[in-house]
Amino acid sequence: MMVFSNFIMILILIGTYPNLESVASLSITSDKEALISFKSQIIMESPNSPLSTWDENLSPCNWTGVFCNKQSQRVVRLDLSNLRMTGSISPHIGNLSFLESLQLQKNQLTGELPYEFGNLFRLRFLNLSFNSLEGVIPRNISQCKQLRVLDLMQNQITGQIPEEISYFTQLQVLNLGRNELSSSIPPSLANISSLIELNLGTNKLGNSIPSDLALLRNLKYLDLTINNLTGSVPPSIYNMSSLVYLALASNNLSGDLPVDIGLTLPNLLGFNFCFNKFTGTIPRSLHNLTNIQIIRMAHNLLHGTIPPGLGNLPKLKMYNIGFNRIISSGKEGLNFLELLSNSTSLDFLAIDFNLLEGVIPNSIGNLSKVLTKFFIGGNNIYGTIPPSIGELWGLQLLNLSYTSVSGEIPKEIGQLKELQILGLADSNLSGKIPISLGNLQKLNRIDLSRNELEGSIPTSFGNFQNLLSMDLSDNRLNGSIPREIFNLPKLSAFLNLSQNYLTGTLPVEIEHLENVVTINISDNKISGNIPVSIGNCKSLEQLLLARNMFMGQIPATLGLVKGLEILDLSSNQLSGVIPPDLQNFQSLQLLNLSFNQLEGEIPVGGVFSNPLKVHLEGNQNLCLDSACLHTHVRRRTVYIIIIPTTIAALCFAIGLLFYIRKGKGMINGDFESFRGQHQIISYDELRQATENFKEENLIGRGSFGSVYRGLLQEGITVAIKVLNMTMAKSQKIFLAECAVLRSIRHRNLVKLITVCSSIDYKNDEFLALVFEFMSNGNLDEWIRGKRRYENGKGLNVMDRLNLAIGVATAVDYLHNETEIPILHCDLKPSNVLLDSDMTPKVGDFGLAKLLIDNQSAISSTHTLKGTIGYIPPEYGFGEKPSIAGDVHSYGILLLELFTGKSPTDESFTGGMSLKNWVEMSFPTYLDQVLDPELWDERQCTKPENQDDCLITIFRIGIACTNDSPAERISMRDALGKLKSVKDILQKAEYTEENKYRQY
Incomplete structure (x- = not known):
């Protein structure tokens, strides 16, 4: 496009200077003063810049970048392009009354466009592109009647396109692309009959495309990409036979592509309609344009087959039909x-x-x-x-x-x-x-x-001297990790070798990965010590070595990695003390050292003061200080950092009730004796924490009871679930939650801090569970729009995907990674809570079941009490709760998350269900099932594969909710597929080449 513009500029400028002999006697003094004023507001990077030649003792006609008419000795052209100038444009430039060409493109100029531009009535060429100019386009610029080229591309210009631009009678190039212009495209632009090139792309222009633009009979280049244009393309646009390049990508345009477009636009060399909602088939006539070079129709709703004629396009350079339904x-x-x-x-x-x-x-x-x-x-x-x-x-x-x-x-x-x-x-x-x-x-x-x-991983991978990222995860690779891959100088994004069968030790050469952000070697069989040299990986933000066979001490040198955000060394055989330097991490969001053999004193400062960021369970010899305090108060404080011995013992005792009579349901335990022996927090303490269970602290109520926000004496905000003792099964719900939560720990499960079994002020029985407080409520509130971000926006696609993955991760953990598989039995959005970082955490295990073996389940309740709409159909026929039942409930949750519709929505009547409704409309009519809140997000400034990712998500939901339990996918498969979707969205290529693909 720039070459095309410059070509037009040359045609305009060659031989077009007016006869200035009549003004030869005029002084050039005013021109010099204007240029000196211009220079005074400019800052140059180098002292040897071209402006340093501007000697005030010499005529401006001898200055670099200044060109004068030989006869009149007046400045007619100023070319200071690509000089890295900063500063603003002086309004005195309007005094260059003979100026015909002003080229200041490719600098770093700021400030507003001077109103005085309107005084340059001889100006023919104005190029201020690729700067950082602000403000609006001065309306009086229309006084530059001779203007042929107006190029303001890639600045920060706001406001509307002035109607006065239509007054230009000789304008051939109008380039306002890559700014922040808003409102509509003025239909009056059609009055500029001389226009050859019109570029309004990458702005914020809305409404429909004016049909009047079709009156521009000389127009060859039309670019309206990346705006907010809606509706269908006026049929008259498709009849602009002069067009050589037509680009409408990245809008919200719809309608069928005309089958005869190749006949009505016979001169097309470039056709770009990506990222819209165009329907119909690929026009066969496009394949008849033997000179066409670019065909781009990706990310639409096109269907049918690829028409014949692809062999007739010898000059084709780009063919992009990705992300459709071909x-x-x-x-x-x-x-x-x-x-x-x-x-x-x-x-x-x-x-x-x-x-x-x-x-x-x-x-x-x-x-x-x-x-x-x-x-x-x-x-x-x-x-x-x-x-x-x-x-x-x-x-x-x-x-x-x-x-x-x-x-x-x-x-x-x-x-x-x-x-x-x-x-x-x-x-x-x-x-x-x-x-x-x-x-x-x-x-x-x-x-x-x-x-x-x-x-094994080939040692030849050591040749990848330009490699930024490597992902070999989730395969069956074995053998040791080659030292060669730790000598890749440019590896900076991530190294992911997780979920393989790699053995041996972690080479000390890991120290050479000084620039890498993420190292993930989890889920392998790596043994030996964690190299001390890992402290040299100064750019690390995530180090994931979980579920291996590492032994020895945690290297104290990890304290040197100041930017670390996630450190997961869980489920290894690490021993010794926790390095005190770990408490100095300022950026750490998750520290997981659980299930090792660590011992000694737990640091109390820094990250260790936040119980939500630290996981230390499964290390039996850790204590708060060297004396391993045993007092009641200190034990409770210890628990705020890890699961305390008292709670673990309590829940273990409760859990035994589930194992004594294997396969026969829950045994009736001596609840009175248990209550008297294991009171962890008193009723009075909870009463004080909630200000006597004040109504303002009530954050939820259900059939189980009420949930209050409370502040413990330690300054920890908690959620207190007070059970409704009039409900017959309240004790069993209490026992069930304790039994399930006694030995599990996961970042996507709500954490139980302590419990209370006491009597209240009325001398009535009182049961409560104290959980971590979740400041962002539950998922149901976000789906219904009752909660939003501070900017007023709701959940976007990536938010919802992250939430879905978080919940799936938790359920997969319950099904596959606990010693005895656990069924939740009541998965639904209201049981998914969100913390301050919007991390989802599954809660409410009152109906949970522990699977003893593949044939039986030990129930915490005698009858199933799930939630209508989420209960799988087989439960209604007396089938036992199963892992497949949880998968069904999760599938309904997933569909609800992306449709915004509850499974009990009043529109679902006569046998219709959420699942059936999605199946009937999907995937042909994605818009009909997609939550309307996501409609605006489906623009081409979003990842180009978003629609297909949404289709995949719905397919996962449908696969989870199959009527036959045997035909449902597993929770692990669903999780893997969702992670793949996330990878697709996150791994969009943002190199210049891929930007060309997208826009």
Whole structure:
């Protein structure tokens, strides 16, 4: 576009200066004074800048960047572009009355556009692009009647597009892109009949596209991308036969694409309609435009097949139809790719995340040798990856993730010497990782996660001297970690080797990863000591070494990693004391040292003073001080940091009730004796904490009783669940929650701090459980819009996804990671609480069950009391509670989270349910099931794959709520799929090349 503008500028300026002989005698003094004033407000980076040549003793015609008319000796052109100037534009520039061209682009100028620009009535070319200018466009700029080019691109200009711009009768280029202009596009712009180029992209313009723009019969370039335009495209726009480039991407436009668009716009070279809601099929006539270079229709609602004609586009450079609903079927469903071999200039090809099916043709290597980016993942692609893919020598990006391709990774990929990004995640690849991948020395990102790869990590990976991130997680890799991968100088984003079968020790060479932000080696079989040298990883924010076999002491050098936010060393065999320096972490959000063999004194300062950030359970020999205090008060204080011995003993005793009579339901225990022996906090203390159970402190009420906010004497805010003793099963609910919470600890489960079994002031029985306080209420309140962020906004897509993953993580933990699987039996949004960081925590275990074996469950209650709408259908036929039942409840919660509809919504009548309603409308009518609060978010400034991610989320919800328990996916599978969705949204490429793809 800039080349096109400059070409027009040259045409305008060559030979167009007016005859100035009549003013030859005029003095140039006023021009010099104006330029000196301009210079006084400019700051240059270098003392040897071009402005340093502006000697006041010389004529301005001799100054750098200043051009004068030879006859009149007046300044007619000022070119100070790309000089890194800062400062503002002096209003005295309006005194350069003979100025015809002003070029100040590509600097760092600030301030407002001077009103005095209106005095430059001879001005023909004005370019102030790529600065930081603010304010509005002066309306009197319309007095510059001779203006041919007005380029204000990429500034911070606000307000409306002035109607007065339409007064320009000779304007050929109007470029206002990448600003903050708002309101509507003035229909009066159609009056500028001379206009050749109109760029209003990347602003905040709303409403519909004026049909009057079609009156611009000379217009060749129209860019309205990245605005808030709505409605359908006026049919007259499609009849602008002069158009060479038409870009409407990243708006909220809808309607079918005309089938004859290639006939009505015969001169098109570039067509960009990405990120909208266009429907219909890909117009076949587009494939008849033999000169077209760019076809971009990604992220719409297009369906049908790819029309014929792809072989007729020899000049095609970009073909992007990703993230639609384009279909193909059968083994040969991808054979259309062979037709693109005629497009020898093809640089960018994206067909990802559609409904395409088939096997990658062996002829894939015949595609353009200048192809740099190839997105094909997110389709139903099976079979193997053809070795011929190694013939695409120009590839810089290859993304085949999220498919069903199987077999080994072809060693021929190692021939792609230009490759920078390799994505083969979440497929069915097996076998060993080819050593030849080490030849990819320009690689900066590699993702082979979530496959079935085995064998060792190739030592040739040490050749990745430009690598920024590596993800080999969730495979079957074994052997030791090669020392070579710890010598990658540019590794800075993350190193993820988690969920494999890696053995051996953690090499001391880890110290060379000075710039890496995240290291995740969890869930392996790494043994030995944690190297002291890890303290040299000064950029670390997350260190995850959980569930390995590390032994020895925690390195005190970790205290040197000041930016650490998450440190998880849980479930290892670490011993010794906790390094005191850990309490000095200012940024730490989670410290998990649980289930090790640590001993000695627990630090009390810094992060250890916040019980919500520290997990130390499962370390039996830890104590608050060297004497391991035993007093009642100090024991309770210890618990605020970890689960105290008294609570653990209490809940263990209660838990025994569930095991004594295996498989026969809950035994009747001697509750009176238990109550007398294990009173942990008194009724009076709770009464004081709640100001005598004051109504203002009541934060919730249900059939179980009431929940109050309280402040303990230690200054800890808590939530106190007071059970309704008139309810017959209140004691059993109390026992159930204690039994479940006695030995579990997870960041997504509400933490039980202490309990109370006493009598109240009326001498009546009193039972209460004291939990950590959750300041952001429950998930149901957020779904219903009763709670919002301070800016008035509700939950966005990523918020909801993070919440869904948090809940799934908790349920997966209950099902698969506890000593005895636990069923929640009452999953629903109101039982998901949110802390100050919006971390979801599952609570209310009053109906929970402990599974003793695969055949039976020990129940905390004699009858199931779930919640209507969330209870799985088989429970109504007398089936025992099961893991699949929890999965069903979770699926309903997930659908509710993204639809905003309760399963008991009054609209669900006559056998209709939330699940059935979603199935009927999905995926064709995504908008009909999506929470209206998310509609505005579905704009193209969001990740380009968001719609497909939403579709995947709904599919997960449907898979969880299958009527047949046997056909439901597991909680672990649901969690893995949701994490994959999150990866897709988070791993959007933000290099300049990918920005080009998106916008």
